[in-house]
Amino acid sequence: MSLLAVLNGVATAHLRVRARQTVVATLGVAIGVGFFLAVSGMMVGSQKDFVRTLVDSAPHIIVRDEQRRPAPQPGLEVFPQAAVAIHGLRPQEEVRGLKDWPAMLADARAVPGALAAASLNGAVTVAFAGRTAAVALSGVDPRLEGRLAKIDESLVGGALGDLEARPDGIIISRPLADRLGARLGDTLVVTASTGALQRMRIVALIEPDAQAGFYAGDTVAYGLLRTAQVLFSRPNIVNQIHIRLARSETAQTQAQTLEARWGYKWESWQERSADILNLLVVRNVIMYAVILAILIVASFGIYTAVSNSVADKRRDIAILRAMGFTVGDIQAIFLIEGLLVGVLGALLGFAVGTGLLEILASLPLSMGGKPLVLPLDRGAPQYLLAGGASLAAALVAAWLPARKAASVDPVTILRGAA
Incomplete structure (x- = not known):
């Protein structure tokens, strides 16, 4: 033994x-x-x-027409070691939007298993029956945006793809529609910051639902990308790119790599949700x-x-x-x-x-x-x-x-x- x-x-x-x-x-x-x-x-x-x-409720990476650091002043670049002081400089009006965005979109889609789509976002005012509300309108490609985030699961009365059939369609949240007194199928008067005005019909409502997994808030609305470009007077311009990866845990690494290549702010879901x-x-x-x-x-x-x-x-x-x-x-x-x-x-x-x-x-x-x-x-x-x-x-x-x-x-x- x-x-x-x-x-x-x-x-x-x-x-x-x-x-x-x-x-x-x-x-x-x-x-x-x-x-x-x-x-x-x-x-x-x-x-x-x-x-x-x-x-699942948002793209893994969002590219915005922003820079993490301000652009260096030409005078400081010419005289890097000199005692140069710049006061009261008024920067030149910058044209917003992602420059060379088709190439950026192609580069993002080159990541194995990645899906990417461009969008144009801006502030608008919606009015109905004498009531008004400020809304952040996102012009999207319905064929792709629904695959980037689970939007359709929270929609009632319609789907994101309905925007393709109705270029004048708009999707808003149900709480916002209730405050305006509007219902599905009603027509809103949408006014952009440029002063452009367009009538847009409600084709679906976003239902706040904890089980659905997506709710962007009461002040977010969706429209067709082409319609948003016309409304904001910015043809062929986008200011955001949304990316979904095959493996969400790699978002931080991929965002840093692509940001170093293009210079714009590539924000991963980990960065957005760090707190x-x-x-x-x-x-x-x-x-x-x-x-x-x-x-x-x-x-x-x-x-x-x-x-x-x-x-x-x-x-x-x-x-x-x-x-x-x-x-x-x-x-x-x-x-x-x-x-x-x-x-x-x-x-x-x-x-x-x-x-x-x-x-x-x-x-x-x-x-x-x-x-x-x-x-x-x-x-x-x-x-x-x-x-x-x-x-x-x-x-x-x-x-x-x-x-x-x-x-x-x-x-x-x-x-x-x-």
């Missing part, structure tokens, strides 16, 4: 002798692991669902700190069980030492005790956690009168993390009394027993 089998047999015998305490310690670990899985599954699932909605992503990191730190604290509290049961085992088995430890067992062998026996309790507790905790996740998934929840299903993460990483954390806590809890057991002097114990 191998030494490991002997040590395992001794540890198992110790646990069986104190069966009630072993069961209590195992249940403590199981409850800790179960709540670990339930809480982390709910939090991580909601985070993944939120990020997925964030990624939100940072909050999610803080949220995860707090979440894992709390649920790890639960496991640490559960590990005190293991510490108590192993400590009591050491106190009760001092004479047995002395006999084992007299038989030739080393200090390391004695430590290993009590570490195995803690490990066995941790493994049994983790396995039972997996069952408890799975049951709790099933209960959470079946809760009859609703939001805005519509059924709501909690997004839960049941992936293997959560189980591995919970199991690994429970085993680590069990080993640490067993190690302290194991050290005490290894320090027992067999001569003193046996002499006292005699």
